[in-house]
Amino acid sequence: MAQEDVFKKLVSHCKEYGFVFPSSEIYDGMGAVYDYAQNGVELKNNIKRYWWDSMVRLHQNIVGLDSAIFMHPTIWKASGHVDAFNDPLIDNRDSKKRYRADVLIEEQIAKYDDKIEKEVTKAKKKFGDAFDEAMFKSTNPQVVDYSAKREALHERFAVAMNATDLAELRQIILDEKIVCPISGTANWTEVRQFNLMFSTEMGSVSEGANKVYLRPETAQGIFVNFLNVQKTGRMKLPFGIAQIGKAFRNEIVARQFIFRMREFEQMEMQFFVQPGTELDWFAKWKETRMKWHRNLGFGDDNYRFHDHEKLAHYANAATDVEYKFPFGFKEVEGVHSRTDFDLSQHQKYCGKKIQYFDTERNESYVPYVIETSIGVDRMFLQVMSAAYCEEDLSKDGKKDSRVVLRFPAALAPVKMAVMPLVKKDGLPEKAQQIIDMVKFDYNCQYDEKDSIGKRYRRQDAIGTPFCVTVDYQTLEDNTVTIRHRDSMEQERISIDAIPALLKEKADIGTLLKNL
Ligand code: GAP
Numbered sequence: 152m153a154q155e156d157v158f159k160k161l162v163s164h165c166k167e168y169g170f171v172f173p174s175s176e177i178y179d180g181m182g183a184v185y186d187y188a189q190n191g192v193e194l195k196n197n198i199k200r201y202w203w204d205s206m207v208r209l210h211q212n213i214v215g216l217d218s219a220i221f222m223h224p225t226i227w228k229a230s231g232h233v234d235a236f237n238d239p240l241i242d243n244r245d246s247k248k249r250y251r252a253d254v255l256i257e258e259q260i261a262k263y264d265d266k267i268e269k270e271v272t273k274a275k276k277k278f279g280d281a282f283d284e285a286m287f288k289s290t291n292p293q294v295v296d297y298s299a300k301r302e303a304l305h306e307r308f309a310v311a312m313n314a315t316d317l318a319e320l321r322q323i324i325l326d327e328k329i330v331c332p333i334s335g336t337a338n339w340t341e342v343r344q345f346n347l348m349f350s351t352e353m354g355s356v357s358e359g360a361n362k363v364y365l366r367p368e369t370a371q372g373i374f375v376n377f378l379n380v381q382k383t384g385r386m387k388l389p390f391g392i393a394q395i396g397k398a399f400r401n402e403i404v405a406r407q408f409i410f411r412m413r414e415f416e417q418m419e420m421q422f423f424v425q426p427g428t429e430l431d432w433f434a435k436w437k438e439t440r441m442k443w444h445r446n447l448g449f450g451d452d453n454y455r456f457h458d459h460e461k462l463a464h465y466a467n468a469a470t471d472v473e474y475k476f477p478f479g480f481k482e483v484e485g486v487h488s489r490t491d492f493d494l495s496q497h498q499k500y501c502g503k504k505i506q507y508f509d510t511e512r513n514e515s516y517v518p519y520v521i522e523t524s525i526g527v528d529r530m531f532l533q534v535m536s537a538a539y540c541e542e543d544l545s546k547d548g549k550k551d552s553r554v555v556l557r558f559p560a561a562l563a564p565v566k567m568a569v570m571p572l573v574k575k576d577g578l579p580e581k582a583q584q585i586i587d588m589v590k591f592d593y594n595c596q597y598d599e600k601d602s603i604g605k606r607y608r609r610q611d612a613i614g615t616p617f618c619v620t621v622d623y624q625t626l627e628d629n630t631v632t633i634r635h636r637d638s639m640e641q642e643r644i645s646i647d648a649i650p651a652l653l654k655e656k657a658d659i660g661t662l663l664k665n666l
Contacts, residue, residue: 158477161539162408164554168612170194170535171409183402183413190613191531193564193594195416198530199395200659201562202418205443205666206393213391213420214384218372220365220397221353227364229500230371230493231465237344239320240403243331244338249403250331252320252342256308259327261479263301270294309461317342347400349413365399370522372396373421374493377518378505381423388507388518389432391422395527407478409528416527423518425509426491432521433468433488440472440486440523446665447559449537455480465492472525474533483533484525491517534562538614556614557637560657565615566593567653570606572622574599582621585631585646593653611636616657619649 165171170191173180187195207215227233239252270293275282288294304327311319321342330337349365366372373392380392395418402411409415424432437456445451457480459469467490471482494517498505506515538558544551560566569585571578579599586595596615598606603620610618618634625631625646633652634641644652655661 154477157539158408158536160541161477161535164539164612165191165408165535170613183411185409185412185528190564194534194558194562195527195531197562197564197659198534199416199418199527201662202443202525202527202530203393203395204659204663206391206420209663209666210391212386212389213393213422214380214386216373216376216380216392216394217396218369218376218394221363222366222372222375224361224363225500226371226375226497227348227367229496230374231496232348232364232367233346236347236367238347238403239315239317239342240345241321241324241342242340243334243336244340245334245336246331248331248333251403252317252324253308253312255329256304256320256323256327259329260301260305260308263297263304265479266297267294267301270297313461315344317344345401345403347402349399349401366397367400368398368524369394369396369417369419370421370524371493373419374497374520377423377494381507388509389422389424389428391420393418393420395419409532410476410481412528415529417524418527418530419522419524421489422521422523423507424521425512426516426519429488429490429519429521430468433486436521436523437470437486440484440525442666444472444474444483446662447534447537447562449534453537457482463487465489474537476533476536483529484523487522487524489520489522491519493520494518534558553608553611555611555636558614558616559662560616561659561662563614563616563657564594565596565610565613566657567595567617567619567649568598568606568610568615569595569619569621570598570603572603572620576623577626578621578623581625582619585619585621585649588646589650589653592650593657607634607639617652 166173168190169188172186172188174184174186175181203215206213240249241252241255242249267288270291271284271287274287274291275284288298304323307319307323310316311323318341321339324339325337328337348367350362351365353361353363373394376392380386381390395416397414398417399414402413422432422436441454441456444454453475455473457471457473459466459471462469466487468488470486472484472486473480474483494505498517505517507518508515535556538556540555540557542553542555544553556563567589569582571582582597582599586597589595596610598609600606601609607618614636616636618636620632620634622632629646630643631646631649632641633644
């Protein structure tokens with residue numbers, strides 16, 4: 152099945168099985184705003200817990216914070232967001248649709264990548280084990296041509312972006328013959344800058360209202376609390392502050408479901424270090440974050456780093472952790488070495504000293520910062536894409552299939568479904584007792600409707616790792632049938648063994664121990 156079709160199916164699965172709903176749907180929805188449904192919110196909470204505990208519990212020198220969404224407007228002047236948090240936009244005059252000029256060009260670059268990939272896959276099939284990919288890429292005339300075109304475009308794009316040369320961005324779009332996917336024409340307007348921050352007013356108009364912004368990143372809440380946390384927590388460098396919270400961006404190209412939203416959540420950690428040590432820490436955090444992703448068991452090859460060639464003016468190193476989504480490798484997380492830019496800017500704008508006194512060096516300085524920044528929603532989409540699986544179970548001429556979400560058990564919204572074989576003779580009560588035994592630690596579901604087979608399929612579709620069936624034998628010997636989601640194997644176990652099984656297989660701690 153084409154990857155685009157897989158993605159479409161995934162999106163409808165998210166709605167049908169209570170993961171993600173379009174926001175305000177009964178009023179026809181809102182672009183790029185979504186609500187998390189009964190199963191989605193559980194998965195999202197588990198992802199946040201995995202991140203939070205890996206940061207705050209596993210590191211003695213990282214503490215948490217929950218800063219307000221509204222902040223003093225000068226913060227956004229100091230951080231550079233008022234003047235420079237812009238997207239270059241371009242309109243197609245025929246379709247009247249608006250696009251990000253940089254995204255149009257990036258998609259064009261990705262098209263060259265796809266073409267190269269297709270040639271490689273074809274050749275791999277043809278030559279089998281004898282295939283030498285590096286040699287093929289450097290000698291096959293078609294691939295060499297695509298690579299040269301890709302590199303030239305990439306180089307020209309990087310130069311234009313670095314210089315914020317809007318006319319050149321437009322020229323690249325024209326030269327590459329990039330057309331609007333709706334109208335099919337290249338009837339483009341000029342490229343304009345568009346600030347992504349949402350603003351509103353605080354206070355009543357009679358008092359004199361103040362323009363405030365909905366934060367476009369959670370990071371600034373951490374920077375402006377640096378001294379508060381350092382002093383009250385008596386923190387010594389190196390140390391980190393972690394935060395999970397909502398962020399808002401008026402994204403113009405809001406496509407690909409929850410990949411790019413206008414209201415989303417970030418999990419950010421700013422790690423404050425001695426100047427001069429930041430690149431070592433950058434390398435360490437790169438590795439630590441990649442390990443966190445790969446620890447979920449979705450296949451190491453599905454992740455890669457994309458080191459930035461074009462660095463923001465305040466950064467001296469930056470990389471993205473990319474995952475192979477059904478629509479290609481895309482950023483899930485950024486790791487940035489932000490130097491002392493943010494703290495120095497706040498020091499300048501608020502007029503107060505924001506420094507750390509280093510007792511070992513007997514001097515004060517503005518610490519340098521390594522940032523790890525990941526979108527909860529994007530991580531959610533990554534986990535859903537990786538877990539979604541359509542299986543053909545046809546046997547002996549009898550057609551059968553299932554959709555199963557192969558979540559790591561610790562992230563699954565429901566850890567265990569408990570099903571009485573029939574709705575009488577004390578079986579429902581016994582099933583409820585099993586839930587009562589573990590409900591303080593795990594989210595479990597009681598299900599008594601339809602045949603056991605149908606109930607299994609329903610639980611597979613929401614990724615429940617264990618289904619427990621209570622039958623007449625249970626009343627006699629306190630055992631149940633447990634059915635494993637991935638293998639579909641069943642075994643008879645004692646009810647008393649259930650808490651330990653969930654602890655071993657479905658606890659966030661099991662993920663954390665492998666980090
Ligand atoms: N403080 C740094 C920062 O905000 P970023 O690369 O703009 O850096 C970090 O964003 C992460 O936040 C991204 O890697 C992505 O996972 C997530 N993110 C950014 N914009 C988003 C959007 N519009 N919708 C969903 N997630 C988004």
